[in-house]
Amino acid sequence: MSADTQPDSMDAEATNTGGSAASEADSGSEPLLALSDVHTYYGESHVLEGVSLDVREGEVVALVGRNGVGKTTTLRSILQLTQPREGSIRYRDMELIGRRTHEVAGAGIGWIPEERRMFAELTVAENVRIAAPADETERARTTAFETFPDLERFADRKAGTLSGGQQQMLAIARGLVGGNDLLLVDEPSEGLAPQIVASVAEAIADVASDTTVLLVEQNLPLALDLADRFYVLDNGRVVANGDTDDVSSDDEALRGYLSA
Secondary structure (H helix, E strand, O other): OOOOOOOOOOOOOOOOOOOOHHHHHOOOOOOOEEEEEEEEEEOOEEEEEEEEEEEOOOOEEEEEOOOOOOHHHHHHHHHOOOOOOEEEEEEOOEEOOOOOHHHHHHOOEEEEOOOOOOOOOOEHHHHHHHHOOHHHHHHHHHHHHHHOHHHHHOOOOEHHHOOHHHHHHHHHHHHHOOOOOEEEEEOOOOOOOHHHHHHHHHHHHHHHOOOEEEEEOOOHHHHHHHOOEEEEEEOOEEEEEEEHHHOOOOOHHHHHHHOO
16 A cells, blocks of 8 residues: 555545544634644754644644664654754744754643653652752652552652563652653554553553653554554655544454554
């Protein structure tokens, strides 16, 4: 199936009519985040070839696709870690292209990277504290440990000694307490055991109750379960999008985009 052919079971021009109550309420409003015809390169390698997508306040939007098609580059482009050469990325009334990454973060966009970046030599509690605004450290600790009770048991343990699943929970907790309006979450289930994936999924669902989320995820059932809407990325282009209520993880065309 070519990149310009949309699957019969998915509407490549669909707008979201289902999903969360927040997304229904905001369906007629301006997007919180809007990418329009974004082109991003690594050197001379053209990675994103005109990506357009939007995320409305209160939604969880999943960006799915196989490895190497530009999902993480899309997040890096939003954060201005890799600046696009063409196009527009607007957050609220702010054009992000050309801004510094700390300005993007200061506007209320948080990032949970695939690499679970944290301070390995600091304790769990210290990692949570430094992720929070200076005047909200106690609230941050309470929120983090209420969301992840298991982490409280390891509050005084160095983050570098945690298991992969525990580190992922800490990474999500750090994103949760940062006071962000939009959270970019990159491959949260990568490399985790199924039982840990279930816990991480529950945590993301909790986060999404009051934070807008753009989720990059290869685990299709997980992505469709968590998200209100989805976009499929293939070879640096959006090739399909729609409401997650209208598809299933068994959809042959959708799975075809995720197969090697």
